[in-house]
Amino acid sequence: MNPKWWKESIAYQIYPISFMDSNGDGKGDLRGVLSKLDYLQDLGVDVIWICPIYKSPNHDNGYDISDYCDIMKEFGTMDDFDLLLREMHTRGMKLMMDLVLNHTSHEHPWFVESRSSKDNPKRDYYIWKKGKNGGPPNNWESYFSGSVWELDPRTDEYYLHLYSRFQPDLNWENPAVIDKLHEMVQWWLKKGVDGFRFDAIAHIVKAEGYPDALNPGGTPTVRAYDMFSNLEHVHTLLQNLHDQVLYYYDIMTVGETSGLGPEQALDYVGDGRRELNMTFQFEHMNLDAASPGSGKWDVVPWKLTDLKKIISNWQTVLHDRGWNANYLCNHDQPRSVSRFGNDLYYRIPSAKMLATFIHMLEGTPYIYQGEEIGMTNVAFESIDDYRDVETLNYYEEKRTAGVPEADIMAAIHTKSRDNARTPMQWDDGEDGGFTTGVPWIRVNSNSREINVANAVKDPDSIYNYYKKLIQLRKQHQVIVYGEYGLLLEEHPEIYAYTRTLEDQRLLVILNFYEHDPVFELPEEFQAAEKLELLVSNYPAAKEDDLRSLKLRPYEARVYLQHLSGKA
Incomplete structure (x- = not known):
């Protein structure tokens, strides 16, 4: 444990x-x-x-x-x-x-020095490369769209930024x-x-070597995750x-x-x-x-x-x-x-x-x-009310590509990071x-x-x-350390699982949709001691039959079972 x-x-x-x-x-x-x-x-x-x-x-x-x-x-x-x-x-x-x-930041004193000249002592604090064939050193794409490389006219070299051009990557070598x-x-x-x-x-x-990213067919990938993610070093x-x-x-x-x-x-x-x-x-x-x-x-x-x-x-x-x-x-x-x-x-x-x-x-x-x-x-309604750099970049990219405004805004309403930042x-x-x-x-x-x-x-x-929920987690160690077990693996609407620790077992029943599916209690629970309802997001009726329970929209129930028969 x-x-x-x-x-x-x-x-x-x-x-x-x-x-x-x-x-x-x-x-x-x-x-x-x-x-x-x-x-x-x-x-x-x-x-x-x-x-x-x-x-x-x-x-x-x-x-x-x-x-x-x-x-x-x-x-x-x-x-x-x-x-x-x-x-x-x-x-x-x-x-x-x-x-x-x-x-x-590109305003960090390290980067200010690094970009000042090729022979600055902090030049190698960041990743600088010469261009290739009149363009960036490779075809890697930034998380915020566009190339990961930004040309710095002062020294005529590119610096690497996996995110925005205002966020140069440090050189961990x-x-x-x-x-x-x-x-x-x-x-x-x-x-x-x-x-x-x-x-x-x-x-x-x-x-190593910052090679171009290629997919199995030999064409450039959209994003080169495997070139800068979870590498062994x-x-x-x-x-x-x-x-x-x-x-x-x-x-x-x-x-x-x-x-x-x-x-x-x-x-x-x-x-x-x-x-x-x-x-x-x-x-x-x-x-x-x-x-x-x-x-x-x-x-x-x-x-x-x-x-x-x-x-x-x-x-x-x-x-x-x-x-x-x-x-x-x-x-x-x-x-x-x-x-x-x-x-x-x-x-x-x-x-x-x-x-x-x-x-x-x-x-x-x-x-x-x-x-x-x-x-x-x-x-x-308006892009002017959004602040996230990723969202603004996406909007401009799609507008330039001729995507209809309504389609762009629909995607933003669904996935913009500003959804969580209001x-x-x-x-x-x-x-x-x-x-x-x-x-x-x-x-x-x-x-x-x-x-x-x-x-x-x-x-x-x-x-x-x-x-x-927080109080229950502090009261019951089975919620913290219990072993997980999935039930009803293929059910399209109910997510049910158990958590087991020593002589205690939780039964978690979750309806992820607005329909009213029926939860069938597994046999192993039917023959066991009475289940104690720890928490539910609906009032539990006394006549509930757990052997065949009709769930309400988005219903959640958590039961505790004492496997040894001890209360």
């Missing part, structure tokens, strides 16, 4: 610019977070993961860092940070920083870069932070970081590692690997992609049987060998109730069902800000109580109905249901 505090914790992700504004400038800040710590403590949160708050020109909302050891002025000061950390620790909560080690990054990580740990979410960590190593670098820095602190670490399955994830999180505690996997985030190479914007309906297959594989492979990080939404993904539930007619029951799903799995559950009150996607909805006042100024991005128009103030006072709210 190998108990660890981070396995038993509930994590809550804060996207600070959209969380709470304390000074009326329209942007969330550290003192805004400070003002809501009691709310998060009441919810039951143990760990707060806060997205980048470092000094940054903000071309990618803080993921372009210009000074690792300073705070972005819009968020406050280092004194504000120190106060926030103290107040969190006073409440028994921990802070996990979001740290970008793959790239910096340079020992001086590694030393600087290790020093910086240790600096934060000495300040008392409790862990790191390592952004884009799977990309710190690139294919990443593990050597992470083991060095662990052995030289992380090992000496009792912290929580999670890596953003796209493009891998659970067996490959064990290379990062397997017991004894000396790398990370857990990783964020992306397989279930690609369920609605038309094809593996089509990109996020080409959306098709997803299938529950595919979700079962993915989640069951991760739950089974990592059990007793590694640890899962479970989530349905974050700052880069659409709102979970809009994507996997029904935000029109069954928003409340479907949001509760999805919460039950995540919190009853083995692994650390992550709540994204607003998920606990059922915040939804937004559908701004301000937190605190009350039914103007701009959802987020700010007294003009918000940096518009607040969702449904904030008068969907907000924290309404949710906290309503005993049947999504928020209070989350509180119940």
